[in-house]
Amino acid sequence: MVVEVDIASLSTGDSPRISGVDPEHVEALAVAQNPLPPITVHRSTGRVIDGLHRLRAAEIRGQRKIAVQYFDGDAADAFVLAVESNVTHGMPLTTADRKHAAARIIASHPQWSDRVIASVSGIAPGTVAEIRRRAPGGRPAGESRIGHDGRARPLNGNEGRRVASQLISENPNLSLRQIARVAAISPETVRDVRNRMRRGEDPLPQRGRQAGHDEPPAAPHGSRGPTVVPDREPAEDRAAIVKRLKADPAxxxxxxxxxxxxxxxxxxxxMAEWDKIIDKVPPHCGEIVACLANDCAQMWADAALRVQRKVAETA
Structure with a gap:
């Protein structure tokens, strides 16, 4: 919801821009005839998260109020939003700004993976990894990270790969998702393990074997090995995946x-809920509802193809 707020009540500190606002950009916004888009403000502190140039332009125009959208969250998440907002639109952050921001996000969200922080700060995952290595304390051993899907995974996935290879050997018909859930690795890592096994290669990459633990630890007496989680209803799977996506800051x-x-x-x-909905569709609306459902299905199918093409192009 957009509200009008007194400019004098807003704070402009803690910006991800090391050198502050760009006077030329502020002037360009001030002389433009179009209304300024709403700025984003941290509700609990009144600090401007996104829109500092617009705020300065409004002051030059002589405005006493400005349109605001509030963000509810803690200060650390507010800074993350400030960084991401200024990476994806408006006047972009400089490389120095992005690296400095990534270092702050590493400190405030150390559980996030390098790829997640890279997607927020607009730099390469390798650059994030290098910044993390240089940070005080370096990279703790045995640390786990939260990826784009919202799941926490250990940095060293060797044990997960071993579990996955064992499951694939015992039951090659298991889905990638089933194996991933049990082994606590990503479905793509499971796919890599499966492909390596099909080629007759070691499931562990060379660097993983060199890191030690070449042999899996002996199982405790009486251990039956990893237990396969049975497939849930597709709706439950989708709900779980959407829940993980909701944790993705991007x-x-x-x-x-x-x-x-x-x-x-x-x-x-x-499907039970769908059955209830379908049963309640009035007969005189059936053809229209069916037509709209088909249209929606086609739009989702088109969207899926476009997303897959985009992934393929950036791979």
Whole structure:
């Protein structure tokens, strides 16, 4: 919701821009005839998260009030949103700004993976990893990280790969998701393990074997090995996946991302719920509802193809 707020009540400290605002950009916004888009403000502190140039332009225009959208969250998440907002639109952050921001996010969100922080700060995951290594304390051994899907995984995935290879050997018909859940690794890592086994290669990459623990630890007496979690209902799987996506800052901190999450959440209901809905469709509306359902299905299918192409192009 957009509200009008007194400019004098807003704070402009703690910006991710090391050198502050760009006077030329402020002047360009001030002389433009178009209304200034709403700025984003941290509700609990009144600090401007996104829109500092617009705020300065409004002051030059002589405005006493400005349109504001509030963000509810802690200060650390507010800074993350400030960084991501200024990476994805408006006047972009400099490389120095992005690296400095990444260092702060590493300190405030150490559980986030390098890829997650990279997606927020607009730099390469390798750069984030290097910044993390140089940070005080370095990289703790045995640390786990939260990835884009919201799941925590250990930095060293060797044990997960070993578990996955054992499951694949015992039951090659298990899905990637089933194995991933048991082994606590990503489905893509499971796919890599499976492909390596099909080629007759070691499931562990060379660097993983060199890191030690070449042999899996002996199982305790009487141990039956990893237990396979049976497949849940597809709706439950979708709901769990959407829940993990909601933890991804690249989605939850942007309006388009939140829209996508809302759309995906609509399709997490079970078949029993669908049956109830379908049973209540009035007969005289049936053809229209069926036509719209087909149109929606086609739009989702088109969206899936476009997303897959985008992934392939950036791989």
């Amino acid at each position: 989605l939850r901190f942007s309006e388009t991302g939140r829209t996508l999450l809302r759309l995906l959440a609509m399709h997490t209901i079970s």
